[in-house]
Amino acid sequence: MSDSMKDAVAVEPFVFATAQYESGDWDSAPMLPANVIDSVARYTSLPVRPQGVSVPLSSEAVFAYPLLFLTGHLPVRFTTREADVLRRYLVRGGLLFVDDHNHDVDGAFHKTVREEIRRVAGPLVPLPNTHELYRSFFVFENGPPTTSHEMNGWGDNLVHEQLDAVLRNGRISVLYSSKDYSSEWSFHPDNKRFLSVDNTKFAVNLVVYALTR
Amino acid sequence: MNDTRLLSRVAGVRRALTRLVYARAMLVAGSVALSAWLVVDGVRLARGSAPFTGGGSVGVVAGSALLAVLLAAWLRARRRTRDINDVRTALWIEERDTDARPASFALVTLVEALVARRAFAADLSARAIAESPLLQASASAVLARTDVPGALRRSAKNQLLGPALFVAGALSVLVVGALVRSGPSGIAGSVSRAVTGDSAMAAPIPPLGAWQVRIDAPAYMRRAPQQFGDVQNVGAVSGSTVQLRGTGPIPEQVTARLVGDAADTLAAARRERVLVPTASGDGWQVRTIATDGPVTIQLSRGGRARLLVIEGRADSIPAVSLLQPARDSVFRAPEGSLALVASVRDDIGLATARFELIVSSGEGERFTARTVAMGARRFADDRAGTIRATMDIAALELVAGDIVHLRAIARDAHPASNREYGSSETRSFRIARVAEYDSVAVEPAPPPEVDKSLLSQRMLLMLTEKLEKQRPSLERKTLMSESIKIARDQARLRQAVGAIVFQRLSGDVSGEHAHSVGDGHDHGVEQQQGKLALSGSNAGGVLEEGDDSPVIAINQPLLEAYNAMWDAGRELEQGSPTSAIPHMRLALAAIERARSAERLYLRGRPPTVIIDIAKVRLAGKDSGTTNTRRERDALPPREARRAARLVVAAQLVTGDVSAARDTLAVLRVEALGDSPAFAAAVGAVLDALGRNGDATEAFVRARRVLGGVVRTDASAWSRGVPR
């Protein structure tokens, strides 16, 4: 079999996409994609592209990436075009994961992005900790794992027990986290060897959930 | 009696007799014609052909035939009446004289003579007879005795009765036959309906009687109530009170039902609600509140039901568009002003509108945000308006690095407290950092890999603490070797931090190559007792911003960390982890401070960390657990269900039209949300039914709009794959 044929049968790899939006600091967690990709490669046999991409939310290129990550510190206000694209993206079956890098309940990011999500996709409801997301690869019995930032009292000094989600036909369409995974997972993947407990396992659950559910 | 009077009387009788002859002739002719018609119709009936209806050409032929017969009869009668003259009339009168036993013929003679004298004045014999007094007296006596009118009546009866009876009988046979045959259509039918009364002709009175609908908009809308007559569907804004008023006894059951897609997901029990009608005046009334979606109200009384469809619609939030400023922009300096203009529109009435600004300042992990409102304006229920304001940047006390998110929001008069407000697009304005603005040509440095150091330092601290705990149980040699291992790691880390410190200070990427004091390089860093300290000459750094140059701010903690690591490493090399721990803690704290200061918001390329997938693949120690995916729910087969209901309605049309109309009304309202084309097609069917016209075409079109009929290729493979 020739090389070209061999390559041709390779399965399409998973690409981690970060959403680029107009109104704030969308790339405030530049190390996160690499960390997540590393975790996915470590624990699963899913083919994954070694590098993540960032996709403007106002372009229809987001449709090529059915899992999208969004974070920031600053207020988030979608332009009309971004809101339209995001609405269509979610209707078609895409999954948006939003994480509050501020870890701040009353903060600008939290309030504004939740309002924008409500306008685009509907109200966010708390996701029960028995949801299949917490069992989709590793088992998290107590729901979403706590981050060190929560415990260190950054931001609102609260440990958030649950994540919030917008459900569509029983599937998660938007997943919202106030737990600041953006900070938690923003380290060089090489340092994982120093950790006794890998705190990026939840990212694997998320990716497997997106790819299989 | 004188002659002329006599003659005139006789002439009168003659005319009467003539008329009798004509009449009889007409009647006989008519009876002949009618009997001919009857015979012909009977023969046609016997042969099985269709009976005569009131049709055109047949009627013309029959009419002309009748006229011809009557004309022939008239002519024949005229010929006969020529014979009737005064003399014969007199004779006729004489015959009617019952008293005279022997006929005296006096009148006849006199009349003859008078006629002859009139004709021929010179006829002497006639004159003699006419003037004979005895004759005149006899004739008068005859005339006086004879009951001429009675005789005429009798004669008429005898002559005309027979044919008249025949004609009447024939006409009645014809009419009854026509009535029986023509049934509901035709002239006879309409005549019979006019006499007996026809239910179909009257306007269809609905089984529950006509009702009246009144809609009171919610109080905040301040609208006048609307009155409707006997309608089947009505539109109302959510929150309006819909009142139905009717005549007659109170309906036994009134049910309000939610319809539509949103209602499909609710349990049947929650979809239905029973309303209680009350008596009012000589009728009844029932009230309900309109909601966001369509609701049907079904009233039933005496086994008959009727439906009212309320198309509720939500009060929509206002539409706001920010006209000025038109684009995002960056301000060089925190001064200046900006004109803000926004236009606002609402379907019912606006309450308030204002500009909302969110000012975010700070950097790294520490952002603060405050909200400022300006340009607020109250509206008195206007449907549209404009708000203006001026954003004075200085008044907002903005500093470099701040970001302002601006949008206009508006609220309508809806009283709910958590009511959403309409908002416009957001514009963002940044106050540029001086450096950023200037360093267009300089590629901003990526955030340093301080995080790596952070974790490593924390790791080292943990390892040292662990070692410290185990110290009582370890022997000296192991302690030394472990301690030295940690020292080596610490040294590596120190070198890494040093590389950053050097890079920042001197712009030199080379790192900690052998620098020594006095080697001629201006390191910016002096070595003081083995430690480094910032040289005073570098008080102004490469990047200068105000008093506390960020370079120093960054590097001071890093420098401290560097020095602390140096101390810690020294202690570890000497095998005393206990004394190394405080230094390591200091280093950690310093790095954290440096890290927090490091979180600059830089629009730039993130560091490219490319994972070596092959190396890392399945290197993780943990494995996941097999799990089951929850099945997705099938989407409801809406189109098929709607097609089935349409068919049911089509079949109901032939039987119970009002039930079909109700079914179609509900179907239309359910489809309004997601398939307006189908809803419009069903509306067309309802219109056709309302006009009592033929709805078949409309049904076909509605079915086609549903899209269930697709032509496929008739290929050899027996199942087609439609395009």
Added chain:
Amino acid sequence: MLERGLRTVALLGLAAAMYLASRPVGALDRPASTPRWTANDLADSTAMVLTTALMREIVAAGSDTQPRRVNVELTAVPSPRARAALGAVHGADVSVGWIDRTAATGLAVSATAVAGPSGAVDVRVAGIPSSLPLVLRDAGGTLDSVQTTSVTAWRLASVSPPLRASIGASEASVVTRVPAFTRRVMLMALPGWEAKFVAAALEEAGWHVDGSVRVSPHTTVTLGAPVRLDTARYGVVVLLDSMSVDATAIRRFVQQGGGLVLSGDALRIPALAPISPARATTIRGAVAGALLTDSPQRGLEAWEVVVRRGALVVRSDDSDHGHAEPALVAARLGAGRVVASAYRNSWRWRMEGTDDGAAEHRAWWGNVLALAAGVPAAARDSLADAYPGNAAPYADLVARVGSPVSADPATVRAASALSAFEQLQDRLRAAPGLLFIVIALSLLGEWASRRLRGNR
């Protein structure tokens, strides 16, 4: 004179009544009778008139020594019972020759349920091309009206039986019964967007999907409750990627009546190459932007396939090279079907296409599976036996009674010799009241005239 005339009429009427009463009733003295029934009698579903007349024939045949022959002239295609009665007579030693005056054209309709939970029906109508339109209707009204060609086919999303196809006066009807479809789909794929979105599309369309997706060497994600491949439980197996499979089990499954769908890279599985209807050679790239056009499939990356002998190209896409690229190829294997779909990443149709893309993607996969899955044999129509029945009424008549005989001149003359006089006789016999009315009226008129005679 009038009286005389009326009296004559009355006497004539009485004479006619006497004559009619004396004439024997029955057509038994016409050996080669040619009954001619009206279109109403023929279309009457109870076939009373026909059956009575035919029973007479059979009874008479019992008492005759020579074989009888009945020639019937049909002006319309008879109802199902009438056809059955004629067929019975034909089989009871009374040869029935029928003269075709129906002006009906051969027409046949067949309806098969589409495999799957959609409840759709595939309808094919065969007719003789003519200028009259072919009208398809069901209980709810007209569905479609097209120019008559030799074969026309539809896919109907739902049907309210009975389904009737008519060309002019000929009509064929069939009662569709869509059985509940309970079989499941086995999905075998590697984890990825294609597996996720194909499973989503199938489940949204109403299928139940079983399968397992291997996410890591020790972890699988299970869909549904997969068991061993068996035609009792599974209707179709869908393979989406090139992976190792149990080829013998799949082959056995297909030969026993199941369906196999090989989509995208699954065409490259070497173990299944012998049963695949197409061979994949190279990848042809997607046409940029085509996902947003009328032919979105051109925007999907696909394999160029070589169709094997015996396989049929069900669907092909127009390509820029001029020739059409096969996109869907099907072949039979034993009792089952194998379908090859060339598209590699159909999920892009749903995510990157137009707003209808999700629905189209779902419909596409439903059609592919319907192509491969088998429909369980539905209960047959109650009136059906070995004959076509109402689905092809003319053919049914011919099957039962034989081809129409040419109009024999002798019989034709005999038929028209039923002269007007005899027709009048029949009519009068049928309506005796008419004669009575004529006699009564004429006598009455004569009497009235006599009575009124003296009053002139």
